[in-house]
Amino acid sequence: MNNFTYFDHAATTSVDPKVFEAMKFYFSEKYGNASSIHSFGQEANRAVDNARETVSKYLGCDSEEIIFTSGATESNNLCLKGIVEKSEIEKPHIIISKIEHHCVLETVEYLEKKGKIEATYLNVDKEGIVNTKDVQSSLKENTILVSIMYANNEVGTIQPIKKIGKLLEKINESRKNKIYFHTDAVQAIGYLDCNVQSLGVDLLSLSAHKFYGPKGIGVLFVRKETKIAPLHHGGAHEFGLRAGTLNVPLIVGLGVAIELLQTKEYKNNLKNISSLRDKLITEILRKIPQTTLNGSRENRVPGNANFRFKNIEGESILLGLDFEGIYTSTGSACASGSLKPSHVLLALGIPQEEAHGSLRITLGKDNTKEDINKILKVLPKIVKNLRKISPLK
């Protein structure tokens, strides 16, 4: 039994014991190199093939369209830089939203600063949703890629990926140069349909540690015939797209984590997560005055709740909760430590001083009613005490 309460599942999750058990074997017993020709290596290779098959079935694609990477940061970099490098257009154009994860945003900014691309950063509405019409009106003759995240990591808002996919499919019918469509599905997997055919995406990124798998392993789905260059050189691994010895135990762990998402037990758990999260939102808004929910009330992934509390700093609330053994976040884990207000909250039109007062609470499969009662008991007191001493009043 943990003596702490974990509410930071958008940052990372625990490794499911079944995942851990499956991985162990490939660390210490079947430790062969999946590229070795001998039968010991081929056993490891078969384990990789099985995991690849599991992922491809889950995403509704062929197994040769699955590239294992070190996580979504690499998947997103590979997608953006790889597509740009292979493009025959002199200065191609990329469209993303203003609320993408830093690993997309900063990669696009980097490519733009280097003079390699033109970029459009789409606005979102006050709930954090991209308008499909804005995607359409931003398209140019030199557009080669649209990359819009499936669900936001800070406010959990879900984007109209299927709608954008349909739009681009139609537009591509009469275009000379194809516009590729990529989605960062890191925060959506396990909650939303990730079938790449129904989404209409050409590329999709995942990271195993967000769904009870290990850290340091991810996926980039790359549709066949996509013109993309590798980031790494020095081996023919991963269909020539990602050189380097395969991390067999982590790949096995990712495969098992995907299998577990499809079990009845996990699906039942989802209902539990939604109802606990709804109770949390209702009660926090009822018990704590001058508090607002960031993002959409309905159109958000089940585990996400994100609030702003007037006149106090999110960091102070986080520390108050930490003292009580409750772990939350003020935004994206990669941006914590930065004093800048969240680019996501600013893009939602939230004033800078209010954005600073935000707290993200993200639930997972092991959270209970007792966890919700615990935070509901301490949070109002923490907010009240901080407001008493706040110079911001």
Ligand code: PLP
């Ligand atoms: N994309 C999104 C939406 C994320 O939430 C994260 C992690 O927080 C990433 C990409 C990067 O994933 P990783 O750090 O596992 O590479």
